[in-house]
Amino acid sequence: MATIHDEIDNYLAADLHDELSEEERSALHMHLVECATCRRAHQENKIMNKILEEKFAAEKPDTAFEQRMLAGFRNRIPQRGAGVAKFIVDLLRLRSAQITAVAAVLLALVQVGRMITGEGATSPRHRKTFELAQAPVTRDQEYETRSAEYKAALAELENLNKQVDAPALSSDAKKEKINERDEKIADVKNRERELQAFASAKVAPTKMPQGGSAPEDASPTNERTIVAGLNIPTAEEVGQNPADTYRRDEVTRLGVRAPTDRIQRIPSAQGSTAPETGNEPLAVMAAPASKTSPTVPAALANRKLIRNASVDLEIVSFDDAVQKITAFTNEERGYVATTSSEKQENGKLKGEIVVKVLPENLDRFLQKIRRLGELKNQTLGTEDITKAYFDSESRLKNARVMEQRLIDMLKKKSDDINDLLQVEKELGRVREEIEKMQGDLKFWDSQVQFATVTISLAEKDMEEAAKFLLKERAQLALYSPEVEKVYNDIKALASLKVQITNAQLDRDSSGRVSARISMLIVPEESDGVIGKVKAMGRVENFQMQTERVAQGGEGMSENAKTKRDKVELNITISRDEQEQAFQQTNLRIRTSSVDEKAKGLRSLAEKQSGRVRSSSFSRDPDGREFANVTLRVPMKNYSALMQSLDSLGKVENVSVQRQDRTGAQIDEANAPADLSIQVYSQGNIVSSNAGLFATLRRTIAQSAAAIMWSLRMIGVAIAFLAPWVMALVAVIWVTRRIVRARRQK
Amino acid sequence: MMDANDREVYRAAIHGDRDAFEMIIRTNSRALFAIAYGILQNREEAEDAVQDALVKAWKSRWRVRDPEKFPAWLSMIARHRARDVFRKRRTVPLSEKMIEQIEPETADTSGLDRQLHSALAALPELHRSALALRYFEELDYQSIEKLLGLSNGALRGILGRGLASMRKQLKPALASLE
Numbered sequence: 001m002a003t004i005h006d007e008i009d010n011y012l013a014a015d016l017h018d019e020l021s022e023e024e025r026s027a028l029h030m031h032l033v034e035c036a037t038c039r040r041a042h043q044e045n046k047i048m049n050k051i052l053e054e055k056f057a058a059e060k061p062d063t064a065f066e067q068r069m070l071a072g073f074r075n076r077i078p079q080r081g082a083g084v085a086k087f088i089v090d091l092l093r094l095r096s097a098q099i100t101a102v103a104a105v106l107l108a109l110v111q112v113g114r115m116i117t118g119e120g121a122t123s124p125r126h127r128k129t130f131e132l133a134q135a136p137v138t139r140d141q142e143y144e145t146r147s148a149e150y151k152a153a154l155a156e157l158e159n160l161n162k163q164v165d166a167p168a169l170s171s172d173a174k175k176e177k178i179n180e181r182d183e184k185i186a187d188v189k190n191r192e193r194e195l196q197a198f199a200s201a202k203v204a205p206t207k208m209p210q211g212g213s214a215p216e217d218a219s220p221t222n223e224r225t226i227v228a229g230l231n232i233p234t235a236e237e238v239g240q241n242p243a244d245t246y247r248r249d250e251v252t253r254l255g256v257r258a259p260t261d262r263i264q265r266i267p268s269a270q271g272s273t274a275p276e277t278g279n280e281p282l283a284v285m286a287a288p289a290s291k292t293s294p295t296v297p298a299a300l301a302n303r304k305l306i307r308n309a310s311v312d313l314e315i316v317s318f319d320d321a322v323q324k325i326t327a328f329t330n331e332e333r334g335y336v337a338t339t340s341s342e343k344q345e346n347g348k349l350k351g352e353i354v355v356k357v358l359p360e361n362l363d364r365f366l367q368k369i370r371r372l373g374e375l376k377n378q379t380l381g382t383e384d385i386t387k388a389y390f391d392s393e394s395r396l397k398n399a400r401v402m403e404q405r406l407i408d409m410l411k412k413k414s415d416d417i418n419d420l421l422q423v424e425k426e427l428g429r430v431r432e433e434i435e436k437m438q439g440d441l442k443f444w445d446s447q448v449q450f451a452t453v454t455i456s457l458a459e460k461d462m463e464e465a466a467k468f469l470l471k472e473r474a475q476l477a478l479y480s481p482e483v484e485k486v487y488n489d490i491k492a493l494a495s496l497k498v499q500i501t502n503a504q505l506d507r508d509s510s511g512r513v514s515a516r517i518s519m520l521i522v523p524e525e526s527d528g529v530i531g532k533v534k535a536m537g538r539v540e541n542f543q544m545q546t547e548r549v550a551q552g553g554e555g556m557s558e559n560a561k562t563k564r565d566k567v568e569l570n571i572t573i574s575r576d577e578q579e580q581a582f583q584q585t586n587l588r589i590r591t592s593s594v595d596e597k598a599k600g601l602r603s604l605a606e607k608q609s610g611r612v613r614s615s616s617f618s619r620d621p622d623g624r625e626f627a628n629v630t631l632r633v634p635m636k637n638y639s640a641l642m643q644s645l646d647s648l649g650k651v652e653n654v655s656v657q658r659q660d661r662t663g664a665q666i667d668e669a670n671a672p673a674d675l676s677i678q679v680y681s682q683g684n685i686v687s688s689n690a691g692l693f694a695t696l697r698r699t700i701a702q703s704a705a706a707i708m709w710s711l712r713m714i715g716v717a718i719a720f721l722a723p724w725v726m727a728l729v730a731v732i733w734v735t736r737r738i739v740r741a742r743r744q745k
Numbered sequence: 746m747m748d749a750n751d752r753e754v755y756r757a758a759i760h761g762d763r764d765a766f767e768m769i770i771r772t773n774s775r776a777l778f779a780i781a782y783g784i785l786q787n788r789e790e791a792e793d794a795v796q797d798a799l800v801k802a803w804k805s806r807w808r809v810r811d812p813e814k815f816p817a818w819l820s821m822i823a824r825h826r827a828r829d830v831f832r833k834r835r836t837v838p839l840s841e842k843m844i845e846q847i848e849p850e851t852a853d854t855s856g857l858d859r860q861l862h863s864a865l866a867a868l869p870e871l872h873r874s875a876l877a878l879r880y881f882e883e884l885d886y887q888s889i890e891k892l893l894g895l896s897n898g899a900l901r902g903i904l905g906r907g908l909a910s911m912r913k914q915l916k917p918a919l920a921s922l923e
Contacts, residue, residue: 010905017879019886019901044912047919052911055861056880059788061778069774070767072796077803079763094760743805 004031008038012045143195150191157184178405182398189394193387304390304444306383307359307451309366314458315373318349321457325353328368332361334450346466346560350458356450369455376458389444396437403430465550467560472523472567473545474530480537483573487515489536490571497522498529515573526567533571538670582635582671584657585642588678591649597679598627604644608637613674627679636669648679755812766806770799773819776892779881780820781827783874785834786866794830798823820892824874857918864914872907875900 004011004027011028014020020028032039091097160181315321318341329336334357341351357365366378406427410420480486487505494500502518521529534542548562591597595617602612610633617627633641645651757765774795781791781798802822809818865873871893878889886900895903912919 007905009909010901013905013908014886014901016908017886017904041909041912044916044919045908048908048912048915051857051861051915051919052876052880055858056877059782060881061775061788061792065778065792066771066774068792069770069796069799073767073770073799073803076796076800742807 004028005035005038008035008041012038012042015042016045016049146191146195150188150195153184153188153191157181157188160184182402186394186398190391193390303384304386304448305359306385306444306447307362307381308383308454309362309380309451310378310454310456311366311369311375312377312456312458313369313373314376314460316460318351318457318459321372322351322353324372325355325369325455328365329355329357331368332357332365334358334361334365337452346464348459348461348464350456353455353457355453355455357453359448359451362451362453365453369453373457385444385448389441392437392440392444396434396441399430399434399437403427403434406430465560467551468562469549469551470562470564471547471549472526472565473547474526474567474569475541475543475545476530476533476539476569476571477541478533478537478571478573479540479575480573481575483513483515483575486536486573487517490517490533490573493529493532494519497525513575515571517571517573519569519571520566521569522566523564526569530569533569537573580659581632581674582659583638583673584659585654585673585675586657587645587654587675588652588680589645589649590652590682591679592681594625594627594679594681597648598629600648601629601631601645601677601679604641604648605631605633608633608641608644610634610637610641623681625681629677629679631675631677632672633675634669635671635673638673641675645677752812755815759806759809759812759815761806766803769815769819773816774799776816776878776882776884777820777823779877780823780874780892782881783877784824784827784870785831786862786873790830790834791827794827795823798826801826816892817894821894828870857915860915860918861911864911867914868907868910872903875903876907879904 008031011020011024015025015028032042092101160177163177313321322339322341326336334355337354337356339351339353341349343349355365366380370378406423409423410427478486484505487503491500491503499520500517501520502516504516505513506515507513519529550560589597598615598617602615605612610631613630613632615627615629617625619625631641754765754768758769777795777798778791781794782788785791785794798819802819809815865876868876874893875889878884878892884892886904887897889895890897890900893900
């Protein structure tokens, strides 16, 4: 335990600074009474304290210190307006904000993932219900706006009427006004008709076949059928406006029929329900469907529809088919408008018949026609010209009114000749218009009255070939010592029946000659000519190719004739040296006297009517000698030569390579065989590869190679790592920049 | 423990409340000055160091998570800053011996002042800072310990040793004063 005397310095200081507890102070004072040294120190400390107090009091910052600090701070960090960036940065420092941000980022990533994988956020059923509920509302709105427009147009018309009747108007101005009014009348009528059509269409969805009583019920009805397990078409399939689709389909398909018929038809047209399966939905459907039926014929009567059909048939006999079609047409009280037929090269017929039948008999007629042959294609189209028709009709009425008015004007006999001329001209224009419109209407009437059926007929095996052509093509490669002679001989073969189409003699810079000849030979002569050519040299290759080409059609035909075409012969002639050896042999002969044996080899070859093609001689530093000789002998002398080689020395490493040419007619006995022979000596017994220096050299070379290899590997490693290191450094750099930037704020 | 009001001020300052930070400047800058003075022994330099330290503290305030530690952190920044200034200042305060050589011992106050200065200079930096805090601000030991990041009770030893060593160095001068 340390005594007060030991720690007197601490005690004294604490005493001066008034930091001693009561006990400590009394203990200190007791000690000071006893110990003179400590008393002395105490005295000195007191003085020290005083000096220090004075010293520090002098150095103490003045009263304005805080103000200076504050001013300096404000000066160096100017107060910034609460910028958005600052706000965000401050916000991000809150833990809760950080968590929210992370959550938001995760959610965004999930959403992006969904978009990429194409998985919809909402289920298809939701979408469908939404659209179904949506459609009636928009239709209602559209109806509202249209009726408002109609009313506005009516009011304008009223206004115009008043202006026309006003007495204080010049004749020109009056005419203008009248024109304007007429246009307005047409416009108002159009609007009225559209509005009516729209109103009837708008009523339709309320009487949908599913039995929904009001547009709002569309989605519940839908749900019910899903429960029944039936295949409801999606909104896309049904289209923007299911009710409309259903109506048009109905009208074109059914024509005028009994109400009972409709009850069965409606659901199948909608493609959704099946009366056979669901008993309960059938009962629900039957009642509203029968209610709807009276509206349909009324709507139909107003409609002008042009029906067209086209049918492609494949039949056995064209004439039969035409007869039957005519009969069917008469049965259905129609008529045949046009017929056309065409005979093909191979004797088959094809043609087109245009038939007009009453629209209501069209379906039955098509059924009958289908039985005539194989149906290739059928289209059935309906064009609704109601709007255009009634537009023209009302324009016609207007034009007639106009015409009458102009006639009245003429009758009034104005004095001004110019006016009269003007009226005359106008009358002419109006009449022309009337005629045109009448023509249009008549045309449409005729189109609507009868449905047009276009039947394309084609007999079976239309594409059958008319005849065949047998094309022969031959290729011949010849080897000859005298290329030019053979070339001229072949050219001399040319006659009326042998045509030379191409002849070419090539001589290159090294003096090699080759020739190419193409000729056409009449079929009867071909075998003879080819035989003659073959005899002129050694045949290296001969190929014959026959092709049967169908003409005027394709495929097989039993009746078509076959004709032989001219034979095309291509000949190439080259010198026999260029000929590839039929057999290639490599061998080595070990002997002590290389030079001598190589010469012996030469004479051996000549004996067997062979030729030396190349030879070389070399000696390496170890005293080994090599002689390489290449020979060519005819195949018939090959084995004799091989046997005689044994006399030269020890034959080693024999390898034989034979190129059999399949399909080629060659003269094997005379075919060339190549021999490549290496004659060599053993040389010195001790190789220079042994010994100290050689070993040293090898060692150094190998170690250098090892160093090079490792250098390469290091390079590879650097190349492999460098991009990653660079990326890492870049990331760290960017992060530090960001951190620094944040700190600067 | 820090009182709740102070802690609230520190917390607000950490979250970027300028007014709170200015409040802290008002209350703490003298203590910071004392620390800087303890290191530099020069008023102008110490003031600059405190100024720099305050700016730096504002910029990096987001580094402090715990408001309790804010004052100690602030004084640490001031200390570092002061040391930087000290290091840049090439001119080292003259040692006692050199002064003795140049000027013989005198009893007059300017001589005493110089002696005192060099005695202070000879003290370790921590001791000087503790003395400055004590004599400038008359803070109690506990606050000083907290500001300097010392453990409880360590200051008594530091001040005791500091005073004792000064006493020994200034003995002749003190004797003449007596």
